[in-house]
Amino acid sequence: MGPLAELLIPAPARAHRHGDGGCFALRPGTRLTAGEGAGGTERWLRSELGAATGLPLPSRGDREDRRDDDRDGAIRLSVHPEVAEDLGREGYRMAVTQTGVDLVGGGPAGLFWGAQTLRQLLGPDAFRRAPLPGRQWRLPFCDIRDAPRFAWRGLMLDVARHFMPKDGVLRCLDLLAAHKLNVFHLHLTDDQGWRIEIERYPRLTEVGGWRERTKYGHRASPLWDERPHGGYYTQDDIREIVAYAAERHITVVPEIDIPGHSQAAIAAYPDLGNTDVVDTSSLGVWDTWGVNPNVLAPTDHTLRFYERVLEEVLDLFPAADSPFIHIGGDECPKDQWKASATAQARIKELGLADEDALQSWFIRHFDRWLTDRGRRLIGWDEILEGRVGAPGGETTELGLGKGAAVSSWRGYAGGIAAAQAGHDVVMCPEQQVYLDHRQAPGEDEPMPIGFVRTLEDVYRFEPVPPQLTPEQAAHVLGAQANVWTEVMETRQRVDYQVFPRLAAFAEVVWSELPAPGERDFAAFEARMAAHYARLDALGVDYRPPSGPRPWQRRPAPEGVALGRPIEGAPPIV
Numbered sequence: 001m002g003p004l005a006e007l008l009i010p011a012p013a014r015a016h017r018h019g020d021g022g023c024f025a026l027r028p029g030t031r032l033t034a035g036e037g038a039g040g041t042e043r044w045l046r047s048e049l050g051a052a053t054g055l056p057l058p059s060r061g062d063r064e065d066r067r068d069d070d071r072d073g074a075i076r077l078s079v080h081p082e083v084a085e086d087l088g089r090e091g092y093r094m095a096v097t098q099t100g101v102d103l104v105g106g107g108p109a110g111l112f113w114g115a116q117t118l119r120q121l122l123g124p125d126a127f128r129r130a131p132l133p134g135r136q137w138r139l140p141f142c143d144i145r146d147a148p149r150f151a152w153r154g155l156m157l158d159v160a161r162h163f164m165p166k167d168g169v170l171r172c173l174d175l176l177a178a179h180k181l182n183v184f185h186l187h188l189t190d191d192q193g194w195r196i197e198i199e200r201y202p203r204l205t206e207v208g209g210w211r212e213r214t215k216y217g218h219r220a221s222p223l224w225d226e227r228p229h230g231g232y233y234t235q236d237d238i239r240e241i242v243a244y245a246a247e248r249h250i251t252v253v254p255e256i257d258i259p260g261h262s263q264a265a266i267a268a269y270p271d272l273g274n275t276d277v278v279d280t281s282s283l284g285v286w287d288t289w290g291v292n293p294n295v296l297a298p299t300d301h302t303l304r305f306y307e308r309v310l311e312e313v314l315d316l317f318p319a320a321d322s323p324f325i326h327i328g329g330d331e332c333p334k335d336q337w338k339a340s341a342t343a344q345a346r347i348k349e350l351g352l353a354d355e356d357a358l359q360s361w362f363i364r365h366f367d368r369w370l371t372d373r374g375r376r377l378i379g380w381d382e383i384l385e386g387r388v389g390a391p392g393g394e395t396t397e398l399g400l401g402k403g404a405a406v407s408s409w410r411g412y413a414g415g416i417a418a419a420q421a422g423h424d425v426v427m428c429p430e431q432q433v434y435l436d437h438r439q440a441p442g443e444d445e446p447m448p449i450g451f452v453r454t455l456e457d458v459y460r461f462e463p464v465p466p467q468l469t470p471e472q473a474a475h476v477l478g479a480q481a482n483v484w485t486e487v488m489e490t491r492q493r494v495d496y497q498v499f500p501r502l503a504a505f506a507e508v509v510w511s512e513l514p515a516p517g518e519r520d521f522a523a524f525e526a527r528m529a530a531h532y533a534r535l536d537a538l539g540v541d542y543r544p545p546s547g548p549r550p551w552q553r554r555p556a557p558e559g560v561a562l563g564r565p566i567e568g569a570p571p572i573v
Helices: 003-007 039-053 067-072 081-087 108-121 166-178 235-247 263-268 300-316 335-339 341-350 355-372 413-420 455-459 491-498 501-510 521-538
Strands: 014-017 023-025 031-034 074-079 092-097 100-105 138-140 142-146 152-158 183-187 251-258 324-328 376-380 405-408 424-427 476-483
Touching: 003 014, 003 108, 003 521, 023 092, 031 039, 039 074, 039 108, 074 108, 081 092, 081 108, 081 142, 092 108, 100 108, 108 138, 108 142, 108 166, 152 166, 152 501, 166 183, 166 235, 166 491, 166 521, 183 476, 235 251, 235 300, 251 300, 300 324, 300 355, 324 355, 335 341, 335 355, 341 355, 355 376, 405 413, 413 424, 455 501, 455 521, 476 491, 476 501, 491 501, 501 521
Parallel strands: 031 074, 074 100, 152 183, 152 476, 183 251, 251 324, 324 376, 376 405, 405 424, 424 476
Antiparallel strands: 014 142, 023 138, 092 100, 092 142
16 A cells, blocks of 8 residues: 555555655645536535635636646546446545646545545644644645445444434534445434424324433433433434435435334324233333333234335435435334234234244335335344244245345344345444444443444454355445444534544445454554544544543442443354
């Protein structure tokens, strides 16, 4: 990669500094010009660099006279099919010479990722929102060729457990873009809250969007935050989020969780629950954590209700921007279905083997429904469970449509099974890339959850398990890091858990790295010195390498355990 690599995260495929170590200096007359297909990146770059540098970066407009370009140089943006043939549509080439910068993308997305590299080369102060006095803006003479390893480079943010207002979501999208991440999985519904306005069913947010109090810490903690908590995104908020993401070449994947994790919806509309087993009218939005026994009833009414919900969701997330719709499908206890005469009658009517097959029927219904509307279903790896078939009879294969994809969260096993069956997979094993898990041992970590997953651990994560053949491995679309917010009640807490580990994850999914044991973590750690300065300029409340700052800790009262740490190394499953 050459000496330039020490400046960049994620590391580029090839970066070479040339000449005598000289630089191209941005000046008041330096122009920013764009060819066809480059207008979006031109607008973004002028806005971001203009704010940080104070330079106008004018376009050439209709002028044919290039004397200004010759004197003060230019940043020239373009898209070219030759780069796409060589590096793919997300690839780019950059050349910095005495006359300026030539940045060429294989497609608009590749050009945009190249602009992120350009910004990093200008130094941490290029990430500020106003110019600092006395700064000079120089780009080293260099040639860079770069492209991502994976097409799916994602982050999942849970806004159901603790709501993040819209401005925080937009900020999150900016941080994803700065790390060349291109998928934002938005977990919108759960037992603890419903966060998306559905006009046909207003009680989903009027009732389901708010809970009376919140468990403080892990569910075993005796402490409560007695303040009501809630919030939701209006449909115009969602449209803004989707458009803002699209401008940054980020796909938003909405998640509407079914048939489990649904108590907020049942609290709003009690007839969605198993009314012949529990008094669903007495249920409120859940105020604690864990796996909830209150699940959706497997009735035609429930199916029609969620079809109408999804009709509005599809309208808000256009297929061009969001081809995948996540339907959850995880952690659905079967106790109520076993006790429900209605559920048992449905099992008998459909000729199903058991309650697991009933859940599979539920998922397959929406798989077909989404496929008929040109979308692809994606769900947690439990959607692989529950073969179709009657008691004592033969069973068939998974029953998912060919286009259905799997988020493999309980380990690698679900992803391996799905890829071997010909389904696309997003690897997000909790033992490796759940960023709600603690970053270090010891009592200073705020509300420590799960295994210790250090910056180095995340850097050594490998999305493609060795059990897969090359043909099967092609079904691994990529990976995502997941952020569950039960113990992250503020944006600052989310920042602390996510950063700096997201930088390591970004390099894993973008760069062509050696095998995990052969990766040069010391070199990556050295590059993080500059990256911490970028995060400082962006106002990110990351965990410092030396440990949490005093205000980042969450001391517990004597004798009270706020977290749920798990000791030892996580299993590879």
